[in-house]
Amino acid sequence: MLRFGFGFRSLVCCDWWIGIGFYTILLFSLFDPDLLLPKPQVERKIRSKRSSQFHLPLKLQEVQESGGFSKAEGKEKVLESQTKNLNQIVRVSRISLFTKMMPPRPPPEDFALKETKPHLGGGKVSGDKLTSTYDLVEQMQYLYVRVVKAKDLPGKDVTGSCDPYVEVKLGNYLGKTRFFEKKSNPEWNQVFAFSKDRLQASLLEVTVKDKDVVKDDFIGKVFFDLNEIPKRVPPDSPLAPQWYRLEDRQGNKVKGELMLAVWMGTQADEAFPEAWHSDAAFVSGADGLANMRSKVYLSPKLWYLRVNVIEAQDLQPGDKGRYPEVFVKAVLGNQALRTRISQARGINPMWNEDLMFVAAEPFEEPLILSVEDRVAPNKDEVLGRCAIPLQYVDRRLDHKVVNSRWFNLEKHIIVEGEKKKEIKFASRIHMRICLEGGYHVLDESTHYSSDLRPTAKQLWKSSIGVLELGILNAHGLMPMKTKDGRGTTDAYCVAKYGQKWVRTRTIIDSFAPKWNEQYTWEVFDPCTVITIGVFDNCHLHGGDKAGGAKDTKIGKVRIRLSTLETDRVYTHSYPLLVLHPNGVKKMGEIHLAVRFSCSSLLNMMHMYSHPLLPKMHYLHPLTVSQLDSLRHQATQIVSMRLGRAEPPLRKEVVEYMLDVGSHMWSMRRSKANFFRIMNVLGGLIAVGKWFDQICNWKNPITTVLIHILFIILVLYPELILPTIFLYLFLIGVWYYRWRPRHPPHMDTRLSHADSAHPDELDEEFDTFPTSRPSDIVRMRYDRLRSIAGRIQTVVGDLATQGERFQSLLSWRDPRATALFVIFCLVAAIILYVTPFQVVALLAGFYILRHPRFRHKLPSVPLNFFRRLPARTDSML
Secondary structure (H helix, E strand, O other), X not given: OHHHHHHHHHHHOOOHHHHHHHHHHHHHHHOOHHHOOOOOHHHHHHHHOOXXXXXXXXXXXXXXXXXXXXXXXXXXXXXXXXXXXXXXXXXXXXXXXXXXXXXXXXXXXXXXXXXXXXXXXOOOOEOOEOOOOOOOOOOOEEEEEEEEEEEOOOOOOOOOOOOEEEEEEEOOEEEEOOOOOOOOOOEEEEEEEEEHHHOOOOEEEEEEEEOOOOOOEEEEEEEEEHHHOOEOOOOOOOOOOEEEXXXXXXXXXXXXXXXXXXXXXXXXXXXXXXXXXXHHHHOOOHHHHHOOOOEEEEOOOEEEEEEEEEXXXXXXXXXXXXXXXXXXXXXXXXXXXXXXOOOOOOOOOEEEEEEEEEEEOOOOOOEEEEEEEEEEOOEEEEEEEEEEOHHHOEEEOOXXXXXXXXXXXXXXXXXXXXXXXXXXXXXXXXXXXXXXXXXXXXXXXXHHOOOOOOOOHHHOOOOOEEEEEEEEEEEOOOOOEEEOOEEEOOEEEEEEEOOEEEEOOOEOOOOOOEEEEEEEEEEOOOOOEEEEEEEEOOOOOOOOOOOOOOOEEEEEEEEEHHHOOEOOEEEEEEEEEEEEOOEEEEEEEEEEEEEEXXXXXXXXXHHOOOOOOOOHHHHOOOOHHHHHHHHHHHHHHHHHHHHOOOOOOOHHHHHHHOOHHHHOOOHHHHHHHHHHHHHHHHHHHHHHHHHHHHHOOOOHHHHHXXXXXXXXXHHOHHHHHHHHHHHHHHHHHXXXXXXXXXXXXXXXXXXXXXXXXXXXXXXXXXXXXXOOOHHHHHHHHHHHHHHHHHHHHXXXXXXXXXXXXXXXXXXXXXXXXXXXXXXXXXXXXXXXXXXXXHHHHHHHHHHOOOHHHOOOOOOHHHHHHHOOOOHHHHOO
């Protein structure tokens, strides 16, 4: 009891910090470590089956095996078997606390994140290794051949002209340029790249031929010895091409010259993205070659378009004998919205209603508004129409009101011969239209968004750092399609962060492709996520035709930047997990190198005090239904625009990267989210169980210590908040030792993907609306009704308890309200004449009283509360 006396004397002397330190140590000694770091239920079940005999050496052995003490065996049996000396309790509690701080049991090895140590490029010259700006990837050596042009080529046809093209041959690899008709001085300016790992010869042969119907004619060729080819690595300037005299098959000089540049380089060369690669030797057609090249894409600039429909004047309905039921319909591209029917029935209706659209630059389609009259249940009459080009619409950066305008309505009628005649008259519509630049157009979920900036560039803040991603390789990929009777995969990667999308080149027919491509993004907010997806290219052999195959998803990875330490290179192999109708499946692993560099630590820390979204989302928030609809429209626009690029980034790829279907109902996701909530509440539940043990005197010494601590805190309440915050500070410092060392990755346990029932997965992969038979739909509907019934019961119980609180003073039950009012009067008098500290002490001692003074029957206040009336008896 010496420490308690010292702490109490320090409090009496008002030495706060010594007292706070004492009580912090006391709290660490008293609190169950399970409250700090709960262990998985599986481990607790395993440990609960072990022998009940307990002594300290055996427990330490269990700690090494399982990673921590269990509450039942560790806490209670230590206190029962060891001496009642306080110092021994503190010592055992510290051992238990230390062992419970051990990292949790890792996931199955097949789905785990693996740290790697690749030999990344960059640095000083070392033997055959050259300096490279690509320091997050492994260097890959390539032989580059740039065929620029030719001159004075001899004619081989009867007419004395030639149709020249060039063949570049290295071993079994053969690349060809395009050919020109009847041109003796052609210009190609094409680059060919041959991987050094696949070089099959020591001589490079460049041949000029004449295109012919039967057999191509030989014009001349040039030879290069690979040992004599120079090496070049950026930032060196490009190698200047030279003229080479053509030779015949015997090595004699012939008429004609060819301009070439030949060098050895790496994937950092600026000619690499546009070069013809030796991997493409088996790909036919210009479209197939374009579909396998690496490219960088930019998402279109998206705006929210707000259309505030105010009123219309001087409408001319067809039937003047009835009151028109007028509404406004607005169409922008594939988006169509309408207002409600005006309450003012007449030719001057009013609405004052907002319609929200998503528009993308460049603005290609106008906003079309039509005023229509509901003349019958399924028949509408157009009273007037107007088209508004978005290029001339005002752009708003804040919440200031935009000036409204009147727009003339035009009416189209059909006359004889199906000819449309335009009639202009005095009808007009009053609207306020603006492009909202202060919002961020959400095309991703806010939980893992890669960009949170507003649309208007004037509102952007300066960048806080740079994100660098090295896409190294993949291994263990599954065969995604069949070709020539065997499985094959043509894999490429897509990475998305902010408005910038990158696509690596396609590696043909490989289950272990090596890309070694590096990309860079500016970072404006650390609380953002980069997404990397792997796909199988199905458009190398005529897949672009209508109804062609879609690119198949192999898997994706998300990395949150705020979980990365600055200026550290993370090299890990991430599992590629995909959920199929028959369960979760590992499709392979992707090897990535990631580095997040911060330009100003102070600016990055300051970002944590800013709102997550631009301020317009909080000053004039959009409804949840509006956000869902607008996000759907935004993803459709982005996928359509990127699908029109060359080569296209296809719709299935964009939708998979943006998680378009994440809002759909899924039993698996619902269960996963429920257990996430239970995991969050697990700490509160553990505190409640621990306090219940204190109140029931399960451990008398701990309960006595709690009494002493309670008395001191009641006498000196100014120490409560400092003690709590210092306690949290010490926990955070202690947890720093066990902080996560690796980025997060897809967790099959958290997602409940490894334990989902086949029918739940079949329901998740079902289309909307459903395409399943009626009996299956009926079964799923009944299951959903059962779950909803349980939720309904819980919600009803919560409502009942709230109504009982309301009935305390509502005189619904006059006797109960009278008793409560009299009790409040007596309590007010007693609390007025009694010091608050005395009341707190008495209440605390009553709550912590010994079980000998407790009864198993409910307490009087609880009995009184349960007898209060609720409104359940008034429900049908």
